[in-house]
Amino acid sequence: MKKIIKNGIIVTAADTYKADIMVENEKIVLIGQDLSDSSAEIIDAKGNYVFPGGVDPHTHLEMPFGGTVSKDDFETGTIAAAHGGTTTVIDFCLTNKGKPLQDSIDQWHAKSRDKSVIDYSFHLMISEMNDSVLEQLPSVIEDEGITSFKVFMAYKNVFQADDETLFRTLEEAKRLGALVMVHAENGDVIDHLVKKALEKGQTDPIYHALTRPPEAEGEATGRAAQLTGLANSQLYVVHVSCENAVEEISKARKKGYQVIGETCPQYLVLDQSYLEKPNFEGAKYVWSPPLREKKHQDVLWNALKTGELQTLGSDQCSFDFKGQKDLGKGDFTKIPNGGPIIEDRVSLLFSEGVKKGRISLNQFVDITSTRIAKTFGIFPQKGTISVGADADLVIFDPNVERTISVETSHMAADYNPFEGIKVTGQPVSVLSRGEFVIRDKEFVGKIGSGNYLKRARFGELKQSQEELYQN
Numbered sequence: 001m002k003k004i005i006k007n008g009i010i011v012t013a014a015d016t017y018k019a020d021i022m023v024e025n026e027k028i029v030l031i032g033q034d035l036s037d038s039s040a041e042i043i044d045a046k047g048n049y050v051f052p053g054g055v056d057p058h059t060h061l062e063m064p065f066g067g068t069v070s071k072d073d074f075e076t077g078t079i080a081a082a083h084g085g086t087t088t089v090i091d092f093c094l095t096n097k098g099k100p101l102q103d104s105i106d107q108w109h110a111k112s113r114d115k116s117v118i119d120y121s122f123h124l125m126i127s128e129m130n131d132s133v134l135e136q137l138p139s140v141i142e143d144e145g146i147t148s149f150k151v152f153m154a155y156k157n158v159f160q161a162d163d164e165t166l167f168r169t170l171e172e173a174k175r176l177g178a179l180v181m182v183h184a185e186n187g188d189v190i191d192h193l194v195k196k197a198l199e200k201g202q203t204d205p206i207y208h209a210l211t212r213p214p215e216a217e218g219e220a221t222g223r224a225a226q227l228t229g230l231a232n233s234q235l236y237v238v239h240v241s242c243e244n245a246v247e248e249i250s251k252a253r254k255k256g257y258q259v260i261g262e263t264c265p266q267y268l269v270l271d272q273s274y275l276e277k278p279n280f281e282g283a284k285y286v287w288s289p290p291l292r293e294k295k296h297q298d299v300l301w302n303a304l305k306t307g308e309l310q311t312l313g314s315d316q317c318s319f320d321f322k323g324q325k326d327l328g329k330g331d332f333t334k335i336p337n338g339g340p341i342i343e344d345r346v347s348l349l350f351s352e353g354v355k356k357g358r359i360s361l362n363q364f365v366d367i368t369s370t371r372i373a374k375t376f377g378i379f380p381q382k383g384t385i386s387v388g389a390d391a392d393l394v395i396f397d398p399n400v401e402r403t404i405s406v407e408t409s410h411m412a413a414d415y416n417p418f419e420g421i422k423v424t425g426q427p428v429s430v431l432s433r434g435e436f437v438i439r440d441k442e443f444v445g446k447i448g449s450g451n452y453l454k455r456a457r458f459g460e461l462k463q464s465q466e467e468l469y470q471n
């Protein structure tokens, strides 16, 4: 059924203006003043902003990790995402050395197909580069529309790839039109520091952070950026947590290397001291890279403001405290890394960023939606409010005040890392391709209604690529 969203203030990455939006057959069909149509359902957005649906470029839903599986799957995870104003997620599909890539992709389709309530896509992990992988990559891009490859530079003996694999992946990505993503930490050095800590009996959660220093992230980020320059390729650095990594990204961009940087809410809002919470509660705050000393937060905020960092991912990878995080009692290396964030990503950036004057309203839309859609080949279908785009819309109350709590969150884990943090602003209603998923803060969507998105090659959407590199 046709819908008209009336009286809202439309905010895109470029503009802020008052207009009505008409939606029909999943798409935005008209934007204008005083729209009317007797056959349309009228939705009053007075007093609210209307944003393009958020795009979360970094999720790990139902992902095996550290002997367990992340708690939120494509059903609970995407319902929570929708509550938080996100209407598209791009999840990381893990692969196994020596096994066909298609097997992993099929496994990820099986996990998501009947569960996701919003549209979704996959990145593909590359753990080795050989003739067999080279043969398989063209069909990954052409048939599956997966145009981003992830290489881990950390997690030694688990996910970590060597520099040859990274470099060859960059070369192939250049040839095929894909974007290479890196988890940039020096896994070898970290492994050595971890062994030394354990030998000394340093087993508490705080040692997770102390054995993964900012230098290890800065070094890996710089190495990946230099290799990108050498291959004349394109790089996206996930979950940037510290000044050391920001400096390397800025340096590379100044040289003209195509390097894009993402940060996450936890690095903007939380700090290393959380890992020292008593009764093993520090385990709730174990991420890799780890939370940093507070001084790094200003650097990250400033980098978002200046465009040195371009996007915000959630790195959603949730585990219960009881039964999952506590696998690491007595040995911090056994704490599964990650946390429940998908629901609070957009609100935290609005509240801590826009409301506190650190970034503009339009930058907020760019960082949580538009720039991500452009980077990953789904713009302008996703990431903006324009005629012809998918009607993925968030009606957002900018003034409501609330306190984040596990009691009111929709993620599956038994805690919320932002518990007790006060935020201003919340999505009221959310539409995915013209249908309500969230209406008046209640989930009204349909399980399995999300579509799988095949994405364009990197740079195929030329105009958006040019914009991408303007700081």
Ligand SMILES: NC(=O)NCCC(=O)O
Residues within 6 Å of the ligand: 060, 183, 239, 286, 287, 288, 289, 315, 317, 337, 338, 339
């Ligand atoms: N980041 C994290 O701690 N967990 C998720 C896996 C990853 O992104 O490295």
Ligand SMILES: [Zn+2]
Residues within 6 Å of the ligand: 183, 238, 239, 288, 289
């Ligand atoms: Zn990572």
Ligand SMILES: [Zn+2]
Residues within 6 Å of the ligand: 058, 059, 060, 315, 316, 317
């Ligand atoms: Zn991640």
